[in-house]
Amino acid sequence: xTKWILKAAVQKTISFLxxxxxxxxxxxxxxxxxxxxxxxxxxxxxxxxxxxxRYYETYGAIxxxxxxxxxxxxxxxxxVPLMLFLAGFDRIVSIDIRKWTSKERQLVSIGxxxxxxxxxxxxxxxxxxxxxxxxxxxxxxxxxxxFSEEAINELIQLSPRIMDATALDFPDHCFxxxxxxxxxxxxxxxxxxxxxxEFKRVLKGDGVMSxxxxxxxxxAHLDHSITIYNFLRFDAWQWRLIDNDIQPQNRxxxxxxxxxxxxxxxxxxEESYLAGNVAAVRSARLSAEYAAYTPEELAISHGFLVx
Numbered sequence: 001x002t003k004w005i006l007k008a009a010v011q012k013t014i015s016f017l018x019x020x021x022x023x024x025x026x027x028x029x030x031x032x033x034x035x036x037x038x039x040x041x042x043x044x045x046x047x048x049x050x051x052x053x054r055y056y057e058t059y060g061a062i063x064x065x066x067x068x069x070x071x072x073x074x075x076x077x078x079x080v081p082l083m084l085f086l087a088g089f090d091r092i093v094s095i096d097i098r099k100w101t102s103k104e105r106q107l108v109s110i111g112x113x114x115x116x117x118x119x120x121x122x123x124x125x126x127x128x129x130x131x132x133x134x135x136x137x138x139x140x141x142x143x144x145x146x147f148s149e150e151a152i153n154e155l156i157q158l159s160p161r162i163m164d165a166t167a168l169d170f171p172d173h174c175f176x177x178x179x180x181x182x183x184x185x186x187x188x189x190x191x192x193x194x195x196x197x198e199f200k201r202v203l204k205g206d207g208v209m210s211x212x213x214x215x216x217x218x219x220a221h222l223d224h225s226i227t228i229y230n231f232l233r234f235d236a237w238q239w240r241l242i243d244n245d246i247q248p249q250n251r252x253x254x255x256x257x258x259x260x261x262x263x264x265x266x267x268x269x270e271e272s273y274l275a276g277n278v279a280a281v282r283s284a285r286l287s288a289e290y291a292a293y294t295p296e297e298l299a300i301s302h303g304f305l306v307x
Contacts, residue, residue: 061207070093092157185250227280254303268306
């Protein structure tokens with residue numbers, strides 16, 4: 001049995017169990033090692049943070065120090081909020097459907113970011129850093145026992161919230177900047193439509209949205225015997241049998257996201273994407289459901305949508 005099939009089977013089974021999130025975390029930590037903050041994972045997040053900040057600088061209307069940010073998908077490690085904090089943004093609200101973070105993972109994140117700073121590597125991701133905020137992070141790391149998880153969040157100006165993004169508990173037009181990283185691809189289109197409509201409601205008229213989307217088959221991240229287009233060979237009914245609600249994959253392609261934005265009147269100011277491997281798509285066995293897409297459309301693997 002190949003790795004991806006084994007992982008799919010395990011996650012499908014876990015999705016039916018009580019305390020499925022806790023069980024999946026154990027599985028990810030001790031079996032697939034997906035929880036570890038490796039250099040590759042860290043730099044992936046640093047890249048995303050750098051680009052989010054660049055897009056805000058290009059299109060944002062107000063200075064960072066009075067900018068309120070909403071992040072969709074808190075995840076396990078608050079790398080992007082830490083980067084926004086160091087870059088001088090005022091307040092970051094981060095929402096997720098479940099709680100994944102912990103004090104331990106906060107400290108790991110702070111330690112890794114400071115390590116990159118001390119080695120001179122963080123300059124490649126941040127154009128400017130607020131010195132006082134570096135001092136705050138060093139103070140947390142110097143005496144971690146003195147701070148609770150909640151106290152650390154307050155110091156880094158982060159407000160994590162467990163919330164359904166289709167029904168946000170925020171007033172109209174209250175955020176200057178909304179961003180997400182590797183989150184949209186885990187949300188099926190009907191739900192994502194509702195989330196985008198909520199974002200449209202809570203974003204200020206001169207606000208900015210920046211979303212980084214990974215369109216690849218995530219099972220290929222673990223199993224290199226398959227390509228990042230492997231999941232496109234299944235019909236919808238087959239994919240429903242394989243997919244799970246622990247880490248679902250909607251399989252939307254780039255043009256689907258663009259169509260979704262246009263259907264709700266969400267203007268796209270800028271888009272950038274990786275073209276992917278067209279040759280791999282041409283040689284792949286694809287479901288008939290993707291017959292209307294060109295190989296170039298199907299090959300796009302990652303991208304930013306900025307609005």
